[in-house]
Amino acid sequence: MDKDLLFKYNTPGPRYTSYPTVPYWQNTAPTQRKWSELAKEAFFVSNQREGISLYVHLPFCESLCTYCGCNTRITINHAVETKYIDAVLKEWKMYFSIFGDAKPVIRELHLGGGTPTFFSPGNLTRLVNGLLENAIIHPKASFSFEAHPGNTTDEHLQALFNVGFRRISIGVQDFNPIVLAIINRHQTYEQVVHLTQKAREIGYTSVNYDIVYGLPQQKACYMMQTMLRVIQLKPDRIAFYSYAHVPWIKPGQRNYTEQDLPDADKKMAIYETGRNALELAGYKDIGMDHFALKTDELFIAQSEDRLHRNFMGYTDTRTRLLIGLGASSISDSWTGYVQNEKKVEDYYKRIDANEIPIARGHELTREDLIMRRHILRLMTSFETSWAATSEVCMEVYKALEHLSEMEFDELVEIEPFRVRITEKGKPFVRNVCMAFDARLWADLPQTTLFSQTI
Template identity: 55%
Template sequence: MSNLPEKTALIRKYNIPGPRYTSYPTVPYWDEKSFSTEAYLKTLKRSFDESNDKEGISLYIHLPFCESLCTFCACHKRITKKHTVEEPYIQAVLKEWQMYLNLFGRKPHIKEIHLGGGTPTFFSEANLKHLLTTIFASAEIDAKPELSFEGHPNNTRRTHLQTLYDLGFRRVSFGVQDYDPIVQRAIHRIQPIENVQSATSAAREIGYTSISHDLVFGLPFQTWKSMESTIRRTIAQKPDRLAFYSYAHVPWIKGVGQRGFDEKDLPSGEEKRALYENGKALLQELGYIEIGMDHFSLPTDDLYQSMINKKIHRNFMGYTSSSTQLMVGLGMSAIGDSWYGFAQNEKELEAYYARLEANELPLFRGHILTEEDLIIRRHILNLMCLLETHWDKPEQQFTALPAVLDRLEEMQQDGLIEIKENALYITELGRVFARNICMAFDLRMLADKPQTRIFSMTV
């Protein structure tokens, strides 16, 4: 497959802990001590007034419940088989949404909604319909909204798919991870391929126009033989796009949930990168195009079209084909983004409920971006989405730019980037190291290097 020897030395050199850059500043560098809900809500209202009529807003709704624990998962979730938790949670989310409506002072124009988890299809069709129709009734919905959700193949029923399709959803992402039974047992995700095939076929028959499968490389006991089998069985189902994620092994953050196997069971850095490089070569051979850092799509999917048109965006959900200036996060642990600031909800369910019961928005930490933060945020977004960035205009420049370019000199010598005419371009060789390249711009991290490991390895 891919020619790895030329990259081996570079992988050894650059495989260090680093952020995934779904935000800048990254969460560990949010200025939580000085964060105030009042300050964040001012930025949110400013963003709403600037952008609602022009482009609309996005909603991310976190639905945290899962019936069983997958030991590879780093998401905030609550494990339970009691479905009586559904209705109280939906009422809490709707109360939170009403607080934002009161802040806006007029009807929002909703362009995008994404249901994430946890497991959104843990919820019944009736409860999902109630949640969404109540939100729709309070807002103006875009003529062509971008509505998507994450479905667990083991519990996504055809009626789930039909209900959400009837509400306007056209994109669904199914978590596959790996089909190898040894890997599935290690990550506690027993998921027969028949369940994935059934959910995928049903979505296609109903009329979903973008079906995505999520695969993860670097899981315990993975080999290229098993990974190749997973990819070929995935491609046989012809998903429109693929997320091919690197497993983030961070048990020091997530605790027991990521200790369902021993460290020795994980592929080494070089073995892990070989899984990706060989997987990438196979996906491209089978007609998929690499998008950004860890996504692939068919040329017919709008993710590819957004990349060609330079409209692709990256946020806490990964790459998206469109964006809005303002994203409201609803639900336990959800993160909102006003462009000028970030804010995260309480991560524990009881605290989330208690804040709402006290008639408070359940925000517990965040960050208000400085002018310098905003400039650097744009550069990092450009690099992660477009693999290039420019500083030929005054508003793209910042005081520390010469020092950033000095730090990038060695990467240029290694062939990872090209710098010319006030612009930086990531080479094909450098795509592997996009996170490392962005780290050269990360003034927050450079000023306060972590004393303990808080990030996953970049490779």
């Protein structure tokens, strides 16, 4: 890989789990009534045809992993589990009043965090059974959860398997003990091995590993050691993404300094080491920061042009409606977004008041919807086109101007009404998407909003 290109295009940029990205949402959230209208419209379009997606945010962790950028609540008091589950289930019932008499068809369910396995196996079972009560499980439903190797027990695996989970995402980050120590991540290689093997023994059909590059004290040789171990365990898919150093947002990252982070040269070496190891082992680049074996559903979905990306990441499931439950969760009706209150206490207050706990949101304009479709296709198919009138607006042609240098560098090919990302350009998919980000170009940030693209 051309190191000069890596340096040239290593600029701050969004991860595009949505368009517009959250910093560019309008200042006022949709009203309860407006969001109910948007959610209801999406429900009746999506439910019978493809089902709907559910994301549940479980924010509690027993200790703070200092690299983490997620919305978390640190506590060792497990008594919080019951109240939180009650609130989530009450929020879910509020959506039933929006849906009317129609039963929701659950196509996708994901438990994220925080640490979902902070909750006991019994409480997770109660949560999931409560979510599925009076709902219909789609025949091709996909249930997944995030697992911390340090506290996910065999009982957790069995309990979640019993209620329909077949996919597990394991937070590996790095196997090196020096790196794990500085980010306050308490887990061992042996725990990852056991968790992987036990999940497969029970019957889980998909195992994902999260690996992070650019962590404090990390070196290219550490990444090579980590990847050799990862390859031996052969997860079906791997999320290999850049550490986002945002201490002004996440104060826990102030437990180390910029001097502890690999500089630009070293970070590039870490990235190239990891990427090359994955490619040599047969993993295919299926999109932004994600790799999969040819036997994995994500790779198959991409080859069949049905790969999708939403707030839960890449998925082989396309639904128009995603309902996010719990503190800080984001919901997506395709034409609008809302995010729940971030603080657990504020979330409880809104639930107690029988309100959907909307803190902020955005209703998409016609231009937003056009640019969203182009960015989504670039992230999932590495190309986009706009032959139809409904696919074009002035901002599409402005995007071509922003792509001129990338075309010169052979990262994209531009044809009449079409842009294709080349094999050489795949590591720079975020940069290509940025060219189509009309709201970003209309209001370029004066301060750092996003992590580096590489």
